[in-house]
Amino acid sequence: DRVSIQQWIDSGNRTCPITKLPLSENPSLIPNHALRSLISNFAHVSPKESSRPRTQQEHSQSQSQALISTLVSRSSSNASKLESLSRLVRLTKRDSSIRRKVTESGAVRAALDCVDSGNQVLQEKSLSLLLNLSLEDDNKVGLVADGVIRRIVAVLRVGSPDCKAIAATLLTSLAVVEVNKATIGSYPDAISALVYLLRVGNDRERKESATALYALCSFPDNRKRVVDCGSVPILVEAADSGLERAVEVLGLLVKCRGGREEMSKVSGFVEVLVNILKNG
Template sequence: MASYWRTPKPGRKIPFIKKSPVENPIMEPSIPTHFRCPISLDLMKDPVTVSTGITYDRHSIETWFEVGNQTCPVTNNVLKSEELIPNHSLRRMIQDWCVANRSLGIERIPTPRIPVTPIQVSELLSEIASASRRGDRARCRELVAKIKALGRESERNWRCIVSGGAGRVLSASFSELAAGSFDNSTSGVLEEILSALAACFPLDEEAHWHIGSPESLNSLVLILNCGDLAGRLNAVLMLKELVSSLDADRINVVADTDGLIEALVKLIEKPISPQTTKASLVTTFYLASSSEMTAVKFVEMGLVSLLLEILVDSDKSMCEKALAVLDGVLESKKGRETASDHSLAVPVLVKKMFRVSDMATGFAVSALWKLCKNYEQERGEGCLVEALQVGAFQKLLLLLQVGCTGTTKEKASELLKLLNGMRGRGECIETVDFKALKRPF
């Protein structure tokens, strides 16, 4: 096997050889030294031998290689390759020892599955590509299911599958099959491919090109509308992956796909799972932020009202995403007019300035600023007076005292100036509620 070495991955910790095991001889039997991995000093579950003849647990030595090491941890000799030879004899000895000590609470380690090889992955992907070109949906679905099964066996298998180019091959197969007639058999294989592709994120530019084809986008919309729960989730995850990597012009092409905006709004209006809703919101954010025309389409579909309803009672992550989308659609005049006419808009934005997250605070201030800054030309003084009545002035002062930076600070300061000019025309709700009470002093 040819030798190759990976560069260290950022954030990965380099494994080290422990000096001595910590044992409790009263609670458990002593593990024979040659059954322990020299790196982790734990009982080996999948012993493999490197070219120097030293045996390690597969997970430990593969982690050693992944961070860029090229030596044998014990001998410190440079290894000629990363080839790992399963040590079946030692593994059977370890299993026998586990069985012999079962009464002491030792569980028998299962026989490990043989990891998939790059050659096997290449052959499977080649068969998938060939089956999709022939239009053999049944065979393609069978092979994709096999790829998924291999990936589920271990994280290592998925890494091997992804590094073998699965994203490009599967996305090309999706595009080719999507070009044919759409029926139940097509829907089934396309949903199977989407399920496999979701484990290959992030996809490269070639894969994005295949998924961004008109045929693929039309099929994604059909799955969003007619697919099963898993299919709809994977379809919106694929759209999220696609639009988050494209420039504005290409996003506009995606947004022009017939029925796409309606399908996304439907998923937000009638949620099928929190993950699906969040992915739909992120996808909507990228689409609505790409052009005012697209934002207006979302507004006309009733998105502003849906977002405000989500913001009334939702978790931190959902709030952040809903505020981001609302801030995006308020770039359009139609979005600002719709939000100004909604009774929840200003109170909800003021409420979400605190106690969610810094990100939510930034979006809430930005959205309120967009509603108020053009009040003279668009909606009169209603938003400013309403903001004063629900305590925006006090909250913005507190926000600046607590500390905020960048554009959030600039917009909060500008909002305070606008509100200060209106303070004689509106009164904070807290003051109105208690002005009739007699003070005890």
């Protein structure tokens, strides 16, 4: 944890206690907000859950197959699809094998159709299911190939507040894979939609959009794209209001020339930084 690591450094140690590799002369701790945001959205499987009887696991597998069949069926009503989505969200949240089963069954297409449906409740549950599926590294590139980015961008623009927040979190999850950072960054309106949400969203939306921007900006080419969307004044204002993730995004944007130039144009930027340093 952070406290123990800081104590290790403050004691004068300049090697990693695990790998024994040397640290920098003046090491600093940088929070991984993208990872923390993902962790906060999902409950880990407890040892008790992972060691549940095989019969219960088999029951979950059988149950998931019936739910998938309902979801993909063209004759299913919206109410039936909503029930299937809700139960699949619960199952896929804690069971990796069911996440793989849902993906391999072709249910991703049905979930994407629900995102397109215009029904906000269906949209929220289908986004939650896609978010759970994205926990599998093998699914991250596949979801992008299936067209999930287009749906996410549309939701970021006109979805409900809860849907927008989930959509931004889904982008963060997908951006864990390096190739997806480039794909998302180059997709028309993806970054501008996040910047817009950061400007006008509620607290949860702003937090998740800033986290997604932070994940995307770890890819250097995306930093200029974020700057070009007029993000710097918005990020400075967000940082001044106490949004820690905005500070982290600015820390990445300062690495590109355009970012530094835009920061120099923001009135009171130095004062904001001083206040952040004073108040932590």
